[in-house]
Amino acid sequence: MNDLISHQLVKYLENRGVEHIFGLCGHTNIAVLTALECSSIKFVNVRHEQISAHMADGYARAKKETSVLLSHLGPGLTNAATGVANAALDSIPMVVIAGDVPSHYYGKHPHQEVNLHADASQYEIYRPFVKRAWRVERPDLFPEIIEKAFQLAESGNPGPVLVSVPMDIFSKEVDVSLFERLKHHTKSLQKPSIDDETARHIIQTLLDAKNPLFYVGGGIMLADAAEELRALVDHLEIPVAHSLMGKGAVSDDHPLTLGMTGFWGTKFINDQCKEADYIFALGTRFAEADSSSWESEYTFNFPPTKLIQIDIDPSEIGRNYPVEIGAVADLKQALTVLNRVAKEMVPNGLKNEALKQEIVRYRQEFKQSNQQYIQDNCYPMQPQRILEEVREVLPRDAYITTDVGWNKNGVGQQFPIYEAGTILTPGGYATMGFGAPAALGVKIAQPDRVVVSLVGDGGFGQNPALLATAAEENIPVVWVVMNNYAFGTIAGLQKAHYGTTLGTVFQRNGEAYSPDFASVAKAYGVEGIKIEAAEEFKPALEKAIASNKPFVIDVAMLNNPVPTAGHWNIMDIYSPDKKVHHVSL
Structure with a gap:
């Protein structure tokens, strides 16, 4: 008996227990989207492929399962590349299934083909960061490749893999027995131990x-x-x-x-x-x-x-x-x-x-050293007060995602995490723009847990279109935009070492500038509050969590650097022998 590859792929994913696929449509993958219409698998639609890749990353971390990302060829695949690379450097298992140019048009430069150095070579774009990249050459090879893809993504040091599929192969028939035999292969490998x-x-x-x-x-x-x-x-x-x-x-x-x-x-x-x-x-x-x-x-x-x-x-x-x-x-x-x-x-x-x-005394001393900031009523707010009040409001088992900058570094240093795996941060690749969409993936994976994303205005501004997905799917994440009107960490470095902030602060006609993220959220159909005084923040966060709706809180924050006691050699590169770090702006 024969069936279309697209139909058999969906059945295969169902049999593996896949519940969600993240992605964006294109002319090369709509055969798969059509096959998903009557499937138990939920397709989560986005407005930009980087959003879907970060969502898939967050989902895999929170659910402790391999996530699946569906991409279009060319620009779709390259848009997703940053998110997939971020997952790779943090060892997150992910199977990326991407449409490709029709196999019978290799080298003729059909629409969106990548072929400057080799025909139909888009899959090579991912080779530096995925565990393996396949290009499917024949429909009868697809079942074996998709099985290998999941096994490789999950085994050893986990990570993403790419399966690049010419669009005509999605629409070709295959003997279903080639998929049936995969059911006899184990879906989990025994892992090595020590004697x-x-x-x-x-x-x-x-x-x-x-x-x-x-x-x-x-x-x-x-x-x-x-x-x-x-x-x-x-x-x-x-x-x-x-x-x-x-x-x-x-x-x-x-x-x-x-x-x-x-x-x-x-x-x-x-x-x-x-x-x-x-x-x-x-x-x-x-x-x-x-x-x-x-x-x-x-x-x-x-x-x-x-x-x-x-x-x-x-x-x-x-x-x-x-x-x-x-x-x-x-x-x-x-x-x-x-x-x-x-x-x-x-x-x-x-x-x-x-x-x-000794550890108790150290914690007390460190806490005391932050009290002046935590208790400060100034506005824009002290970042330490923002973190303190977020921790007071959240349940112990809440999930937190961060982006990069003060939120990531400050959370790592000062924000208590009580349950393993409930803090998601972009480590190896340190991708600005990770935290906000990753939180959507976390909430889909853990719908009964509170999910809050602590992000900067620079990071949230990378892909605000994630709010469209949040509104359409009613994904109740709370985003706290710690808004310092700058790429704050880099601005502090540049000012300290070079005496300027060119390209690192946001200004309009010489004045500090930021979009009104609360109004942006409302335009997408998401709740939003713009904080105007420090005492408004904690009640707003409590309201946002209680609403059980997607919710953006835009809170202005002072750009004070996270205290640093260690060392990073970039300081010596900037200012040799001067012991200069960051400064406040």
Whole structure:
């Protein structure tokens, strides 16, 4: 029996349990859209492909499943590229299915063909950042390719893959038995662990250490291993520092959580890492900002500190620092073994009351250092007050998305996260424009949880058309636009190092300028409030959450830099030997 590829693709996705597809139409993919009309799968329509890619990214993170993105060829695929690359650098599993030029017109330059260096070569655009890019050459190859695509996206270090499909192949028939045989193939692979000998070696090394420390990254969330991590932390009472992407792996109110390291880390946290004799790193790349540009004076000092490292990706073991014990394993599996072995070796666990009291004192001192900003009634508002009041209003299990700038850096440093995986931020690619659309994907994945997006005016202004999707689908996300009338972080850097703000602040006729984002929201059919005084903000946020509607809050904010105790080498590039950082504007 034969059937159209487009119909069989939709049935295949249904059988895999796919519930949503994100994307935008084009003449190359409408055969698939037509097949979706009677499907249980919901197609989420957008006005720009970057929006759909970030939505798919947020959805995959919150649902802990591979997301599916449907794209048109050429400009559709390149519009989505930034969002797919962001997912790639944060190891988010995603299958991108893109229409392509008709196979019988390769090289003739049909409408929107990419072929300057090779015929029908649009799929090569994605090669630098996806795990693999396929171009389907025949309809009978499609079933095998789509199965491989999901398996590769989900296995090892997860990430996006691309399946580029000539539009005529979507409309060709295929023997359905080629899809039927895929049902016999496993949809989940057994993941690698560590053996008991390696686990005993690691635990004994930690027991013998004087100042051991856990350093965790986003790999903990990707492996869904937060529960296992906390069990080991509780049993051995070893403190935990984290990267930006590792925030929330152990709750920020846990007595042994130190906080975020690096450029935006505090001196106390960075010193704890620098003075550790052993660091046990789990699921982290030791990224530049988290590691103070790998300069030993500030955060990590390997050697004399010695490193134990576990990661699912062998290329990360020892990439930036020498490793004494290295293991390639899934973190959930490895931590399960480590917990069992630790309980065998030290049945009653360890106690570290002195360090816990030191952490309590540090938190109190840090909180006190922010009180003048939190209690300030000035308007535009202090960013610290905005974060404080957002945390007061939100339930512990609410999801937060950030963009880049003060919201990302300030949240990483100052905003408590209580449940693993509830903070979504663009890490590796640090994409401006991620946070606002990603929140839509999160809310679709977790409809019963509160979702708030903390974004700057620069980031929200990237793709305000996301509000059309929010209105059409009635997706009740709350966007807090922390509006400093600038690309604020870059403006502070430029002013500090070069004495100008050209190209970084928004002005009209010499005066600070911003669109009225609350009015923009209303024009899209979304609720919006423009805050006029500091005391209005918290009640507005409470109202927005209670409304259970998509809601934009536009709040003016002072452009004060996030305090920095670490280091980032870009400062030395700008101003060699001058120790200059940011300034307020």
